[in-house]
Amino acid sequence: MSEKAANYDPAAIEPKWQSFWQEHKTFSSADPDPARTKLYVLDMFPYPSGAGLHVGHPEGYTATDIYCRFKRMRGFNVLHPMGWDAFGLPAEQYAIQTGTHPAITTRKNCDTFRRQIQSLGFSYDWDREVNTTDPDYYRWTQWIFVQLYNTWFDAERQRGRPIAELPIPPDVAARGPVAVREYRDSRRLAYYADAQVWWCRQCRIVCANEEVLNDGSHEKCGSKDVERRSLKQWLLRIPLYAERLLKGLDNLDWPEGIKEMQRNWIGRSTGAEVDFSLADGSGVLRVYTTRPDTLFGATYMVVAPEHPLVSRLADAEHRAAVVEYVRQASRKSDLDRTELAKDKTGVFTGSYAINPVNGQRVPIWVADYVLMGYGTGAIMAVPAHDTRDFEFAQQFGLPIICIMEPDSADADLKARVLAGEACWTEDGCYIRSANTETGLDFNGLNKQDGIARITAWLEGKGLGTATVNYKLRGWLFSRQRYWGEPFPVIHWEDGEISVLDEKELPLRLPALENYQPGEAGQSPLCNAGDWLNVVDPKTGRRGRRETNTMPQWAGSCWYYLRFIDPRNSDAPWNTAKEKYWMPVDLYVGGAEHAVLHLLYSRFWHKVLYDLGHVSTDEPFRKLFNQGMILAYAYEDPIGSKVPCDQVEERDGRFFQKETGVELRQIVAKMSKTLKNVVNPDDVVREYGADSLRLYEMFMGPLDAVKYWKTGGVEGLYRFLNRVWRMIVSKDGETSSVLPDAPVSREQERLLHATIKKVTDDIEGLAFNTAISQLMIFVNEFGRAEPRNRRAMETFVLLLSPLAPHLAEELWQRLGHPDSLAYESWPTYDPALLVADQVEIVVQVCGKVRARMSVPADATEAQLRDVALKNEQVAEAIAGKTIVKVIAVPGRLVNVVVR
RNA sequence: GCCCGGGUGGCGGAAUGGCAGACGCAACGGACUUAAAAUCCGUUUUCCCGGUUACGGGAAGUGCGGGUUCGACCCCCGCCCCGGGCACCA
Incomplete structure (x- = not known):
């Protein structure tokens, strides 16, 4: 047996135990x-x-x-x-x-x-x-992509089913196999379609909506050179699962905030689709609204620039302006359209629609604040009760008719809303919401009743239906790249698309000479000639493999x-x-x-x-x-970044070591450009993995954002050294640990309190406080020799999940041949947690006036008696009347006097 | 603008209705040492009063203002600030 090291040496024991675990497949x-x-x-x-x-x-x-x-x-x-x-x-x-x-x-x-x-x-x-x-x-x-491709969503049963089970309507079947194929394709969870996509010119890649940040930059590369393009893409029909994805959240043990973010992303809203007939009798304009109850306040309509009816709605007089507006809107990105605090834009089409509740003519505008991708791409505008419509109406001088008296204590605001000078979107009481011809009247109702009443009325007349909408959009599932999963898809010369058979998978990526993507959005796979072109061995039909690859999300x-x-x-x-x-x-x-x-x-x-x-x-x-771990970064007066190891702190200010120039401290994510990346290799080399692990957990609660300070690792390293010395003597043996070393009542209590605290805290992922408790244990037991063997072994087991290398080493030195990885976790005796005597405080009117040591099981009445007899308490209440005495066993007594 | 977090010493944090500041870092003082490192012991929220000192006593204090309660970092109402998410979704 090799000589036992007398000092804590993580560089020796950590590799030793890592190899041990690996050789013994301890964690398989x-x-x-x-x-x-x-x-x-x-x-x-x-x-x-x-x-x-x-x-x-x-x-x-x-x-x-x-x-x-x-x-x-x-x-x-x-x-x-x-x-x-x-x-x-x-x-x-x-x-x-x-x-x-x-x-x-x-x-x-x-x-x-x-x-x-x-x-x-x-x-x-x-x-x-x-x-x-x-x-x-x-x-x-x-293979999973193929499953998605071969699945349709049965809305009635709210579940996906094999495409073979999709009922084909007789009229479709009658139109022949191509119609049937198209019908099926229109229902598959994976589909191929022209899509308006974000194109990053720098990466030459399509990005999903959500990969383009608010400031218009691509989140992967930071480039702002991102534009809209129309390309053939694979998409997944995730919106069909919106309701399931929403409901499923309820039973998950997830942070509420995350669930809420998913709910917002899915964006369920309830409302109604309402048909407005066009004044010229040429048809209807269908809108989606969450506030059908405000129909009486609708003073104009808006259609999105991409709305299919736009060109028909534009009359001769307004056609040129409409065409120009639509052309400009098409060049704008969604970002330009939604830019903060930007004035709304739009033009009148020259057409009118008829409001179904009162027969009034309302002008139809085209404006890009209405999005084609949501609802029906058209809205009825109620400026008095919708902030966006209000802004638009003010800008273009459109009428604002208040139809609901606000439930508001603010008299001034109320008056302005009633006068059409302010917008009210909350609840209230309807006014001007009746019409003798249609017989509708819900004046006096509140919002909830109003919505129910109007929805029923619309459905009864066949003018509208209650509708649910989701913000969640189709998931853009292809990228024009090489380094991703190839789609197991062939595009045949006759226009048919087929997926590979399970037996033909995997479809491997071909070797390439040139990985450069094409400027027009072609994937590098377009250059893979042999791989690209296929011929059906049975029919001789020619085809081409899909050259897009899947996004990183797939794997x-x-x-x-x-x-x-x-x-x-x-x-x-x-x-x-x-x-x-x-x-x-x-x-x-x-x-x-x-x-x-x-x-x-x-x-x-x-x-x-x-x-x-x-x-x-x-x-x-x-x-x-x-939570994220952030790091401090430093920049000199010119703004160039200074690596952290060249910074020195004096009196809370920071200076560059060599030049002495004063630096500015900033807080940021670790990144190469900020020169503030801390590499774990360096920390392990200096302090060992156990110290790093402990520091990461000791910094604060696991879910909190924290700031890295390498100096902090040192404290945990010192702690582990104290642990080592508590068990290993200067001679490298465990001679100060004896089976029959006495354990005081107080030490016994601490041992069991430590078992309880560490057990509960690890279960609750509160590692910072578990470590604190272990420190308290070492502070106490480190003081006295000899040390009780049972107590030390229990401690080692409690430490082992947090600092496993050190714990294994100590466990071995305490004479155990096997790894402690499967030792039973220590249990505590609740009876031992309670001290015989406890110190309680006596407050007079909430202020601490005395401390007393009392038996832990003292009753309320006993506490009260002892407290009132106390000298300092007597002094504090002298000459006053006792109103009430609250005694909380084990904690305190509060004497209320007047 | 809306939604979700968060605000406690010089610093990281602890305490979720009962002694605010556990535990650690940093700083300072001391012991050990020829010396240093390491280690160990002690001090460190603020203000006020008494005292030459050692020290003793008092008050305030958990972003700000109010409230509930015998008692509030903790619960309620209003505001400020910081972080994250969403953002013309009708």
Whole structure:
């Protein structure tokens, strides 16, 4: 046996235990083990960038690792995997510049990430590692795409069904096979269509709406050179699942804020579609409104510039202006249209519609504040009760008729609303809302009753129907790139589209010489001649493969399912294993994925559920968002950034070490350009992984935003040194730890309080306070020698999820040959938590006047008596009348006097 | 504008109706040391009063203003500030 080191030396013990765990496959998850309760704990897997890990990455990973180690010791069969979301632009950009195949770059980056993650001692089951760029993985991503393609949504049953079960209406069937094909295609969850898309000129890539930020820049590259283009694209009919996605949120243990963000994104609204007949008798204009009750206040109509009726509505006099307006609107991006505080624009078409409730003629305008993509692309405008309409009406001098007296205490505001000088969108009492001809009258009603009354009336007359609308739009699912999953799709010369058979998957990416995408939006795959062109061996029909690839979301939409059965070559996963492991019990990751990734995953999962491939309706039972770790950055007076290691602090001010120039401190995300990235390798080298892990958890609550201070790691390193010295003596032995060393009553209480606190806190993901408690324990037990062996062993077990390397080493030195990973988690005796004597305070009118030591089980009456006899209390209440005495056992007594 | 978080010492934070500031960082003082590092011990919210000092006593204090309560960082109402999300979705 080698000589035992006498000092805490993480550089020696951490690699030792990491190899031990790996060699013994300590953390490999037993597949369906009916004897133990399963627990599936998942981290959002990373995109392995070339820059490697920064200290923000391990925050969530450390949290889940602690939780998993804890749960294993409590008898759970834990599934805890890690993998790589490895398709993405940077590797492709690098390929364009250097010709290096993205697969090579990706492999290198994954190796770096794996090495870094492993150096932190996380208890992943590495045999389950997956990589979205691996053909054995993306084969099944393609397979799921085929499932989506072959599924339609049965609105009545609210679920997806195989396309073969889609009923074909007789009139469609009668028009022949092409009509049937088109009918089916119009119902598939994946469809191919012309779409107005965002095009980033710098990346030469299509971006989804949500990838274009508010300031008009592309979130991936930051370029503002983003414009609208119309291109053939694959889209997914996620809006059909809007209602399911919305309702499913209710039963999830997710942060309320995230659920709310998803609800807002889905954007359900209820209202009515109402038909206005055109004054010239040529037809109807259908609008969608959430306020059909305000029909009497409608003073004009607006159609979106893209509305199909626009050219018909424009009369001779206004045609030129309308055409010009529509032309200008088409060149504007949505962004230009919605730019903040911008004046509204629009032109009158020259046509009128008839308001169905009172027969009045209302002018029809075209304006780009109405969007074609929502509702019917046309609205009735009620300026008195809608802020947008109000602004528009004011700008163009259109009439504003108030039809509801506001429920408002503000008399001035009320008067202005009634006079049509202000807008009121809240509840109130209808006025001017009656018409003798139609017999409608809801004057005096409130909003809720008004909406019900008018909706019933409209439906009765066949003029409108109650309607539900969602903001959620079709999901743009293709990118003009190389480094993504190829679509298993062939476009045939006769216009038919077909998907590959399951047996033909995976459709691999071809090797290319040139990765440069075309300027007109062609994918680099257009250059892959041999791969591109296909001939049907049976019919000789020629075809061309789809050259777009899937977006990065695709691989991450279902990776949690592949982890269940990662090496299965016959199926994406074994259904028995899926049934055992799903759903994910705890999913931890950044809030930046609040909407997109989590919504897309839920959508795919629901489709897979409808088709019978998975057993749960929702994939992630509990979600937790770790807060971001930010870092300080420094800039000199000229504004150039100074690397953190060249900064020195004096009296709360910051100076550049060499030049002595005073610097400005700013707070920001870690990034190369700010030169404030902290690499975990450096921290591990200096303090060890256990110190890094502990510091990340000790910084504050897991969900809070935190600021990295490398100095803080030092404190945790000192703590671990104290732990070491508490157990290991100067001779490298554990000679100060004795089985029969005495434990005082107070120490015994502290031991059990520590078990309780650490247990409860880890269960509640409150690691910062668990660590505090361990520190309190060490502060107490570190003082006295000899130390009780049982107490020390219990402590080591409590520490082990947080600082596993150190704990294993101490456990071994305490004479245990096996890893502690599956030792039973300590339990506490509630009886021992209570001290015999407790100190309580006595307040007089809420101010502390005395402290007394009393038996812990003293009753209210006893407390009261003791308190009133107390000298200081007597002094404080002298000459006053006691009004009331509140005694809270174990806490305090409050004497109220007058 | 709307929705969701959050505001506590020099700093990170703790306490969710019962002693505000646990635990850590930083700073300062002391012990050990030839010295340094490491380690250990102590002090550190603010203001006021008494005292030469050691120290003792008092008051205020959790963004601001009000309220509920014997008692409020915690609950309620109104406001301010910071962070995140959405933003002409009718």
